[in-house]
Amino acid sequence: MLFLRLFFESFRFAVHALKENILRTILSLLGVTIGIFAIIAIFTLVDALNNGIQGSLSVFGDKVVYVGKWPFSFGEGEYPWWKYYRRPSPNESEYKFIQENAKWVKSIAIYEAKGGNTFQYRNNSFEDGKIVGASYEYNKINSMPIGDGRYFTTNEMSSGVQKAVIGFEVAKQLFPRGDALGKMIKTKGQKFLIIGIFEKQGESLIPTPSNDELVLIPYHSFIKIYASKGRWVSTNLIAKGYDRDTDMGEILAELRGLLRIKRGLRPKDDDNFALNRTDAIVEFIDKITGSLKIAGGIIGMFSILVGGFSIANIMFVSVKERTSQIGIQKALGAKNYFILLQFLCESMFLSFFGGIGGLFLVSLLSLLSTEVFVITLNFQNLIIGLGISAFVGIISGLAPAISAAKMDPVEAMRAS
Known part of the structure; x- marks a missing residue:
């Protein structure tokens, strides 16, 4: 009960300090407000960026490995493209070999994609679309929900067979009346029967492959179109691991071993293939956003430091104004720790008000949200902001509180 009363009294004194000279107090707390805003705003924007990127990458699926000639590059060191260019592309024989022998591969598919295609239905056409030829397991690895119709058997x-599942935008432009199922579209001189339409994917924060402008056909149909006409086809494999393989170490080791065996590589030979994880993209982004959080924290700390000194100044003024009151409290038996806690709590509440102001400004950032970049002040960042505010208040009020606690009651009462 004593501590509850102490907190209530401290809160009352803090509110009184705000009302007594509101302009002076607000200006003093402005440093804390700006500091909390800078730190939590950076954290909130980085979280929104991470969520947007992860949402964009969700199309690739989880626990996924891409097998091809070219490794992912994130600007670290030289990229010897001439070396990768000479590598052989994965082929159907390797796909079947892995499918038959792998134990840590949940699903594997072979696929190839070509952009810049024109799809036609009567007088309607869709320009610059992408056509993908893949094996049956392709939709088990990538996120490709069907909105209407069905997937391949x-x-x-x-x-x-000459059948296709088309993207939402392709269907919308070629069939404005929504009667795409069962119709024939034409591309590259070939006709394909539409059996399904993908759900609308919408925009993404980063330019990732979109199902909306895609036409998916069987892999062998794709080969008929391109390889039979002498055009270069560079296939890729995509594999999905099991959830129990948490760090994907097992699937990566197994794929590497099987490919080396299939390609007849000797122990001293370098790998002539690349195993790319989508998780590596997320890890790279995390490094960048982590640096942004550190930079934002440093900038915010300078503002909070200024705000801390301002709160300390207010508390020294408060101690001086209430010197006689402190003397009376001590004369009536108040312990030193009671006086100390009283001023510490008051300082904490003052800083708390500044922190709430900063968090309120952060919450206004949600007005800048877009469909692909959603800004929200989450519970974790809210607690961090309030925690920093309270900590700054306690540290700022420590010196004034100690000076008040050490006062001699007789001298303090004479100060009136």
């Missing part, structure tokens, strides 16, 4: 995929 295993027989349709293996036999290479």
